[in-house]
Amino acid sequence: MISIMNINKKILNVIYKVLAVMLALILWEIVALKIDSPILLVTPVQVLGRLFTIWHEPDFAGTVWFTMYHIVGGFLAGLLCGIICAVLAYICKPVEYILWPWMVTIKAVPVASFVVICLIWFTAKNLSVFIAFLIVVPVIYQNTLTGLRSTDKGIREMADVFHIPWIRRIRYIIMPQLSPYLISAGRVTAGMAWKAGVAAEIIGMPKGSVGQMLYMSKIYLDTDDLLAWTVIIVVLSVIFEKLVVLALKAALKK
Known part of the structure; x- marks a missing residue:
């Protein structure tokens, strides 16, 4: 029932x-x-029609792949780095103090400022990777650290008394406690990585990227093209978010 x-x-x-x-x-x-006024706003039907034509353009797959490859790469690197930093901060308190100013700064500085600064260090081609990485790291770090600290003290002491191996502790004590925090962080940062990554591409304009397509649509006042690419970004972001959550749930339940 x-x-x-x-x-x-x-x-x-x-x-x-x-x-x-x-x-x-x-x-x-x-x-x-x-x-x-088609310049100010086009209808959903017009956007849908443009989506069908974009889909059949020869450079569509390459453009989507370029952006997806860089943003997903930055996200995965940020996820891994955030988890490692959180584990180190959990084990060693001085590490948390060392990381604190970096994490606070990364969270506080606007994405646009990071993009402009990073253009001095990197080529536009790799900009979205680093920006996605920066956006993901502090959120994953904070949630993972909070999750690790939420483990029941009594259970930890019992594990010490019975000399339970660390592999079993991680699997049966730490992972269940960490799971909701990490899944929540993954869900949030997946969308954030796409927004920040595409914003970086719009400013840096790497050739053959979705960000470049958006910028060119704005330059030529091609509103249906602009909205069609926006819809594509939203769809890719939502799909990626769902895949991240599913992957984290599967990994944390093992």
Whole structure:
């Protein structure tokens, strides 16, 4: 009975989300028709039509792959670095103090400032990798450190008394406690990495990137192209977020 109720709730959630999207599209259509200016705002139908033409362009796959490869690479590097730094800070308190000013600075400095500074150090081609990395590290670090510190002190002491091997401690004590914190951080930073990475590409304009396409659309006042690429970014970001969450859940349950 409970299982059926859970299924019904999931179905209702999907229905509500679909209705919300449809309502947003209807409002968008009404506003676009009211403005009646393709430079300011195009209709969803026009954007959909442009999506179909973009899909068949010869450089589409290469453009998407370029951006995806760099942002995903930066995200994975940031995820790994954040976890390692958190573990070191958990084991050794001085490490936490050493990392503190760096993490605070990274979180406080605007993405645009980092992009401009990093353009001095890196070529535009690799800019989105480093920016995605910087955005991910502090969030993963903080959540992982909080998760490690949330482990029950009594359970840790019991593990010491019974001399439980560290492999078993990690698997059966630490991982279950860490799981919600790391999954939450992964869900948040997956979207943040895409937003920051594409923003870096718009400023740095590496050749053959999604950011370059967005910038050129803005230059030529090609609004349907601009919105079509924005939709593509949103779809890729959502898919990536879901994959990250699934991967983390699978890894942390082992």
